[in-house]
Amino acid sequence: MPYAPRIRSGSSATAILIVGFIAALGIVWLDGLMALPANAGPGRKADSAAAPSNRLGTEMAYPSEFVALAPPEYFGPDTLFEIINGDADLYLKAGFVRLETRRFTLKPAPQTRLALFIYQMNSHRSAFAVYSVRRSEEAQPNPLTRFAYRYQKGLFLVNGPYYIEILAQEESPRTVAAMNDLATAFISAHDVADEPIPELDFFPPQGLIPGSMALHPANAFGFDGFTELFTARYRLNDQQATAFLRPCPAPGAAVRLAADYQAFLAEYNGVAVSGDHLFSDGRLIRLTDTYTLVFVHNNTVAGVQEAGTAELAARLAHALKARLSLEE
Numbered sequence: 001m002p003y004a005p006r007i008r009s010g011s012s013a014t015a016i017l018i019v020g021f022i023a024a025l026g027i028v029w030l031d032g033l034m035a036l037p038a039n040a041g042p043g044r045k046a047d048s049a050a051a052p053s054n055r056l057g058t059e060m061a062y063p064s065e066f067v068a069l070a071p072p073e074y075f076g077p078d079t080l081f082e083i084i085n086g087d088a089d090l091y092l093k094a095g096f097v098r099l100e101t102r103r104f105t106l107k108p109a110p111q112t113r114l115a116l117f118i119y120q121m122n123s124h125r126s127a128f129a130v131y132s133v134r135r136s137e138e139a140q141p142n143p144l145t146r147f148a149y150r151y152q153k154g155l156f157l158v159n160g161p162y163y164i165e166i167l168a169q170e171e172s173p174r175t176v177a178a179m180n181d182l183a184t185a186f187i188s189a190h191d192v193a194d195e196p197i198p199e200l201d202f203f204p205p206q207g208l209i210p211g212s213m214a215l216h217p218a219n220a221f222g223f224d225g226f227t228e229l230f231t232a233r234y235r236l237n238d239q240q241a242t243a244f245l246r247p248c249p250a251p252g253a254a255v256r257l258a259a260d261y262q263a264f265l266a267e268y269n270g271v272a273v274s275g276d277h278l279f280s281d282g283r284l285i286r287l288t289d290t291y292t293l294v295f296v297h298n299n300t301v302a303g304v305q306e307a308g309t310a311e312l313a314a315r316l317a318h319a320l321k322a323r324l325s326l327e328e
Contacts, residue, residue: 060189063181066104069113075099090133091119094217095126097161106178113169114178118186120162124195125215127163131156132214139211144183146194149211155179160192199230202245202300202327204319209233209240220244221305223264225257231305234316241307243320247300254296258283261301262294278314281321286310293317297324 062068076098081088083099100118105111121127131147134156139149148157153175155166166182168175200213212233220229221244231244248254262272265285275284275293282295282303293313294303302320307313 060185062104063185065107065178066114066182067107067110069103069105073101075101090217091121091130094129095122096120097122104182106174109174112175112178114175114182115167116182116186117165117167118162119164122161124158124160124193125197126217127158127161128197129215129217130163131158133216135211135214137209137212141211142180144180144187148183150176150179155183157183158194159187159190160194162186162190162192198327199245199247202230202320202324203232203243204316204323206319207234207236207316209235223261225260225264236312236315239308239312241312241316242305243303243316244305245300245302245320245324249299251296251299254299254301258294258296258301265292273310275310275314278310279317282317284310284313295321297321298328300324 075083077092077096080091080096080099083101084091088096097120099120102116102118104114104116106114119127119130121130128147135149136151139151139156142148142150142155142157144155145157145159148155150156153168153171155164157164164183164186166179168179197215199215203213209232212231214231216226216229216231218224218227220226220231226244226246229244229246231242234241234243246257248257262270262283262285265287266272268287270285270287270292273284273286273291275282278284279293279295281297282293285292285294289308290305291307291310291313292303292305293307293310294301295317296302302317302324304313304316304320307316
């Protein structure tokens, strides 16, 4: 089966479940998402070829209540896998440049531990890609920036080309306030503009699940051709489905990509079914017990995935096509 179902709910929610700290060595994340390696001593730096030319957060003044437990650590593209076991590929494909990690305690509560992860990406768009794929459906929105949320013991946000993770040892009013203070200090010290991501405006607002829009840098739905694919989850009449779109350089490229994706679905027992009376501009495909509808609008491949009925797929496809036409 291609990786079609539930691209946002299962793996992303599990990947950001924090299970605690390990003494002075760092943080372990469930499913091996992130772990400071045992051989990463204080002040450890990435290989010289990948070491950052400037230290991302060194020059900023952190709030006075934060006390550094150790010097910062740095990782580049060649060493990122050491701290993100088995999951570095997402960051690298999205446009990872460098990572700085810092660990703190609080003066009023020295037993409290927090860790700051500063991922510098090559653009605001790249930072959003990592943020959006990692975001849990159970996340609580945070107003610090346009893209920010809190989940369990962590605070996650995008600030310009930076993707920030702040993790606490425990969830309490003190640590929640401390995470917000730390994030605010970083934002104040890094006055960077958020580049526009116009594709986010291509999704129709009706039924859109807040915070569900995502940018998948590669291999979306398990299909190699879907790089830079935008997705959004919808809830319509107690049913859910995923809308997707991928702009191409020219209409001919979009037609070819749509045909390739349909062929990919056919390899995994996807069966084309008649849907002309519902949405004449696309190809409706039944895959197991869900429907996928693929269509081309000018130079954009678009469609609906994981719809429980053909009618739902067609309804959302109509809305998506109308929105694409409006944005032109």
